[in-house]
C-alpha cells in the first residue's frame with residue numbers, strides 16, 4: 367500500500383508542522399497576554415504613585431504626623447487600587463503604612479538608597495503582589511512611596527488562558543491530522559487511478575491511454591507525458607513488428623527459391639553437367655542476394671541500437687564522389703545508359719566516414735541505374751554552396767509518383783515490388799543512405815516526376831575551416 371503510505375507520511379508531516387506552529391503560537395500568545403497584563407498593571411501603579419505624590423504636595427503642610435496619617439487613611443480609602451501603599455521619609459519614619467503591608471511587614475528602601483524607581487514581584491501569604499517604589503521630593507524633602515497591586519486575578523486569567531490552550535491544542539491537532547490525511551489521500555487518488563490504468567498496459571496492448579484530468583496541474587502534465595510516451599512506444603513497437611514481418615518475408619522468398627532450384631536439380635537425375643552448373647549459379651545468385659539483405663538488415667539493426675558507429679575524419683568529398691562515380695559508371699553503362707560526372711578538381715573538405723558516404727552515394731547511383739531504362743542518362747554532380755557540399759544524382763528514368771515520395775525512405779518500401787526485386791532490391795537502400803547521411807548531420811532530398819526522371823541531393827556540412835583542413 368505504497369500510495370496509502372505517501373498519504374500517511376504527508377499527513378504526519380503536516381501534523382508535525384502544525385503541532386510546532388501551534389506550540390509556537392501558544393507560547394507567544396501566553397507571553398503576549400502576560401506582557402499586556404503587566405503593562406496595564408504597571409500603568410496603574412504609576413498612576414497611583416502620581417496620585418499619592420499630588421496628595422502629599424497638598425497635605426504635607428499638616429501640623430502633625432498623626433494628622434497626615436489620618437489624611438492618608440482617607441485618601442487611601444478613596445484612591446483607586448485600595449490602600450495597598452506605604453510612605454516613609456528619609457530617616458525611615460513611616461508617614462503612612464496600610465494595614466495589610468504592615469501586617470506582612472513589607473520593608474521599603476530609604477529614598478537615599480532607592481534608584482529613581484523600581485518594580486518588584488512578591489508573594490505574601492499565598493497572594494502574588496506587584497510593587498512599585500519611587501523616590502519623590504516634596505517641599506524639599508525626599509520620600510519613598512511604594513504602591514502594590516494584587517496580581518491574583520491576573521494570574522488566574524493567565525492560568526485559564528494556559529488551560530484553554532492546552533485543551534484546545536490536542537483537539538485542533540487531531541482535526542488537522544484527520545483533515546491533512548483526508549486531503550492527501552484525495553490529492554493522491556488520481557495517482558492511484560494512473561497506476562491502476564498503467565497496470566493494464568503491456569507491450570501487447572499499448573493502445574489504452576490514461577484519462578487526463580483537466581486540472582492544469584502536475585497530474586495533468588504527468589498523464590499527458592505518460593500518454594505521449596505510450597504513443598511513442600506504440601509507434602516503435604508497430605515499427606519493430608512491421609520490420610520483423612517484412613524482414614522474414616524478404617528472406618523467405620530467396621530461401622524458398624534456393625530450395626526449389628536445389629530440389630528440382632536433385633529430383634531430376636537425368637540432367638547434364640551444364641544444367642547442374644546453371645542450377646548452382648542460380649542458387650549462388652540467390653544466396654548472394656540473401657546475404658546482401660541480411661547484411662543490410664544487420665546494419666540497420668546496429669544503427670537502431672546505436673552500436674553502428676561511423677568514424678568521422680577530415681575527408682575530401684571530391685575524391686569520395688569520384689570513386690563512387692567511377693564504380694557506378696560501369697553499372698550504368700552495363701544497363702545501356704549514359705553517365706556524366708561533374709566533380710571539381712580542387713578538394714572540398716568535410717568531416718566524414720569516407721567509406722560510409724561512398725556507400726550512400728553508390729546506393730543513389732545504383733538506384734539511378736536500376737530505374738533508368740536503357741537509352742537514358744544519369745548525371746553525377748558535386749558542388750559546394752551555402753556551407754554545404756551537395757552531391758546530386760539525376761536520372762531520366764521512370765520517376766516516382768508524388769504520393770510515393772513520402773515513403774521512399776521507409777524500410778522495405780518499393781513503388782513496384784516485382785520490378786525492384788527483379789533488379790535485386792529489397793527496399794532497404796534508401797533507408798541505409800538516409801541513416802548514413804543524417805549521421806553526418808546532412809540530409810537527402812529528392813525531386814522527381816513520374817515518367818521523366820528523378821534527382822537525389824545528398825548534402826553534408828563543410829568543415830568549419832575548409833582551408834585549414836587542407837593537408
Ligand code: ADP
Nearest residue numbers: 733734737774780781786791792793794795796
Ligand atoms: P530498392 O532496393 O528497392 O531500390 P531503395 O530503398 O533504394 O530500395 O528504394 C526504394 C524505392 O524507391 C525503390 O523500390 C523505387 O521504387 C524508388 N526509387 C528509388 N530510387 C529511384 C530512382 N532513381 N528512380 C525511380 N524510383 C526510385
